[in-house]
Amino acid sequence: MISFIFKRLLQSVVVMLTVALIAFSMFRFIGDPINNMVGQDTSQADRAALTEQLGLNDPFIVQFGRFALNAAEGNFGISYKYRQPVSSLILERLSATLELSFVAAVLTLVVGIPLGVYTALKGKGLISKGIMTLSLIGVSLPTFLIGILLILLFGVVLRWLPTFGRGDVIAIGWWTTGFLTVSGIKSLILPSITLALFQMTLIMRLVRAEMLEVLRTDFIKFARARGLPDRSVHFKHALKNTLVPVITITGLQLGALIAFAIITESVFQWPGMGLLFIQAISDVDIPIMAAYLVLIAFFFVVINMVVDILYYMVDPRLRADSTA
Amino acid sequence: MDLLNINNLRIEFPSRHGTVVAVDDVSLSVQPGEVLGVVGESGAGKSTIGNAVIGLLEPPGEMTAGHVLLKSEQIDTLSAEAKRKIRGRRIGMIFQDPLTSLDPLQTIEQQLVETIDLHLKLGEKKSQERAVDLLRQVGIPEPETRIKNYPHQFSGGMRQRVVIALALCAEPEVIIADEPTTALDVSIQAQILELMRRLCKDKQVGMIIITHDMGVIADITDRVAVMYRGKVVEEGTTAKILGNPDHPYTQSLISAVPRPDIRLKRFPMVNYIEEEGERTKDIDLSTHWLGRHRDYDAVDGPLLSLKNLVMTFVTKPALLKSNRITFNAVDDVSFDINEGEVFGLVGESGSGKSTVARMVCSLYKPASGIVNFAGTDLTSIKSENERDFYRRQMQMIFQDPFSSLNGRMRVMDIIAEPIRFHKLASSNQEVEQVVNDLLDHVGLGAQASVRFPHEFSGGQRQRISIARALATRPRFLICDEPTSALDVSIQAQILNLLKDLQEELGLTMLFISHDLPVIRQMCDRVGVMKQGKLVEVSATEDLFENPTAAYTRELLDLMPRLDKLSHEGLEVEEA
Helix, strand or coil, X not given: CHHHHHHHHHHHHHHHHHHHHHHHHHHHHCCCHHHHHCCCCCCHHHHHHHHHHCCCCCCHHHHHHHHHHHHHCCCCCXXXXXXXXXXXXXXXXXXXXXXXXXXXXXXXXXXXXXXXHHHHHCCCCHHHHHHHHHHHHHHHCCHHHHHHHHHHHHHHHCCCCCCCCCCCCEEECCEEECCCCHHHHHHHHHHHHHHHHHHHHHXXXXXXXXXXXXXXXXXXXXXXXXXXCHHHHXXXXXXXXXXHHHHHHHHHHHHHHHXXXXXXXXXXXXXXXXXXXXXXXXXXXHHHHHHHHHHHHHHHXXXXXXXXXXHHHHCXXXXXXHHC | CCCEEEEEEEEEEEECCEEEEEEEEEEEEECCCCEEEEECCCCCCHHHHHHHHCCCCCCCCEEEEEEEEECCEECCCCCHHXXXXXXXXXXXXXXXXXXXXXXXXXXXXXXXXXXXXXXXXXCHHHHHHHHHHHHHHCCCCCHHHHCCCCHHHCCHHHXXXXXXXXXXXXXXXXXEEECCCCCCCHHHHHXXXXXXXXXXXXXXXXXXXXXXCHHHHHHHCCXXXXXXXXXXXXXXXXXXHHHCCCCHHHHHHHXXXXXXXCCECCCCCCCCCCCCCCCCCCCCCCCCHHHCCCCXXXXXXXXXXXXXXXXXXXXXXXXXXXXXXXXXXXXXXXXXXXXXXXXXXXCCCCCCHHHXXXXXXXXXXXXXXXXXXXXXXXXXXXCHHHHHHHHHHEEEECCCCCCCCCCCCCHHHHHHHHHHHCCCCCCHHHHXXXXXHHHHHCCCXXXXXHCCHHHCCHHHHHHHHHHHHHCCCCCXXXXXXXXXXXXXXXXXXXXXXXXXXXXXXXXXXXXXECCHHHHHHHCCEEEEEECCEEEEEEEHHHHHHCCCCHHHHHHHHHCCCCCCCCCCXXXXXXX
16 A cells, blocks of 8 residues: 555656646747746846846756755746736635635535436436526536536526626635635635536536446346345445446546636636736736646646545455455 | 246247247246256247346246146235335345346445345344354355455355355345356366255255256256246156156257267257258368368478467556566467367366467467477568468467457458458469358358348357358357357257367367367367366377366266256267
8 A cells, every 4th residue: 555655656747747748838938938027128237237137047957956046945937917926926815726626626525426416327317308498508508608507507697696707705824715604605606516517417417327337237137136225335335336436437537627617717706826827828827827837737637646546445356455 | 735826928029020928828837846948049048037036027027827826825916116125025036147137336245134134034144143154154254254254355166155145145035046057167066056946955055047057957957947948848847858858859969069078970959049050052062162282291200289378467467577467378288189180178267278379370479488389480470471371271269259250240251351461372263162151061052141240149150250260161169168158959050050060171270268078079188178278188099988187077966967868869980
């Protein structure tokens, strides 16, 4: 187990260094950083001095090393546009994105898994046929369209829910939360549904397919032949075996929720990292772009590692002592 | 009073192409302490009966007539919930594959306790004690500690014992065992059958054993029902059915069973399940393509000679060579095969026999040792051209007829591929002519060439594999368990075909099987393998009559006793 985690950690470090290299190369290949920092009338001598001061004359590997070390400490430099440290900009917005993704993830699992189980068990019923048809819409409609339709219905026509922003937030240290105010919770509803809808249908269809597969296996047949009641066959034996492969996909999708919150955040003007990133692209604000890239990669790596450890715990066949 | 009665059972499977009658007017009964065998080939409807009795027919199958009585009480009309309460409590079931019959994510204790507590309501503690006791009864060593293990930590035979323990949880009155030993080695099969017979007699359980294997029938049953296409064609005591069968299907089925005690010239044919392929025309091998270029250079000494062959697999990889854990699948194996001889290789699963075959045809590179074929060491060949030259002379027939043919190619292309690759025919027209002749020669008929593999049965596919192997005009054939996936009647046909081809073409064969009776019918000499080592090599008749190695004697002793079987209509080959 320990050597397994150690191996995974080592791999994670390699992945992070690779991503950092890509992020770092943006500085060198997308525009000249000096040009982005100084005005038109700065003299050539001042530019040269600044270049030297920023260490841009150092060899590539030294610069990359400096970047990677700073990044590891959470220091991604100064935003070109906001003239503030990138880390504090991101930190301000991190809580917004994480809260949105968290609610969307909970929605995905709480709705997706039971629906998947239901449609697998009651495949012939009218309700599950209806759910399957709806899920097809969920998979095929693009996120921004769902968002706009929801805004139109609940925001414009019915006027029940706010259509942009986070509402009132309460700060707890550097973390700001919308969970503690009514307007904050109301504001969360539409964006989180928008973000979750695609993942929800995906998880639902995955659980359904896996469950149908498991229900056909011999051990389920043998469990029935021993007279075990449906409840135990379905939820004790079938569901647990269904969830083993589902865990992997769920982990990846969780990363995707954080990363692809960009579109939802733009539609709802949600003050999260995604929105910051979109603005950074139009402003060619490379430090923010690089930081975002590294941060998202970091989330993916951490989630994947948690998934691997979970997998290890759920499936006894993978445990180290399995050769006994 | 009968324990279980099945009266005039009829089971139908409605489908788009009309209704399939899987079971037709079947009546069976079992007494306490009795073992009833239900025997038949695939598709005879035997498993469907078992599923119907416990009320687990796969949809869309339905019982359209008849009834099932358990101690005179009709159970087929009960509600789903009442049927569920009978399952496991009064009727236990054992399935074929122990590797997939247990929930992989739960310890066997969790599975046993759940079932015991459900039926007997003993509570957690008592259920645990009973679970340990059950494991002891089915012969699992150290049940107190082993019970905490997960299914994957048991071997196949041990898992089948756990499955039996699970079926016995609530002391059912009837046990239905569907091919309980088909997935196991002979030595494990003998133990499991012995265990089942003992439990049946001790606890006065009525047992129905569903199988295709006459050896199991002869070994354990008191009475037998023979099924053919959904009907019971004959029923009687085991001695009567095996020794003096009345129905022509039973007679032909029994005559097709390979005997451990005698060697037949040819198997008498069973034409009940599948027509034996017939050749529509005879080809003159002296002029035909297939007979041409068979004048391989004569070799001094044996055609194939293996010297000190070793194959190592890494079971636990590690960066440092010294930390790796390796396992010798084949350990210092040497034997010779002479030109025109059929050499058998026999052993239990994991004994390394298939690994030897794969090294002979260079699919695996041996860790050390020499594979000498027709005077050339195949392991030291460098040039691809030279390798092809030897590959052409050596062909392989695999065990599984379903996965060894490419499902997306027509039979014509499957068989033509080696001819085209080795450029053995001058024109496309000739290739097609040769393929059609080959198909006819293996008894399929030329019209098979335009069809796809999935349109054929297992036996027919194995004929396609044989035709493909012949398409390079080989001198050496490797047959790796060529009939173990087939029914006995089909097995008899395929073995006859291989015998004929071997004689006609003077082929040399390496014939691998776990089935000693089949080996006796096919081979001139036999090598016995155990855990990667060759323990004995001798002429077939000597091996069966006077085995020298202890392990060989053990294997021979474990063979099911088939001496009760009728000898009528058999043509015995004189030694």
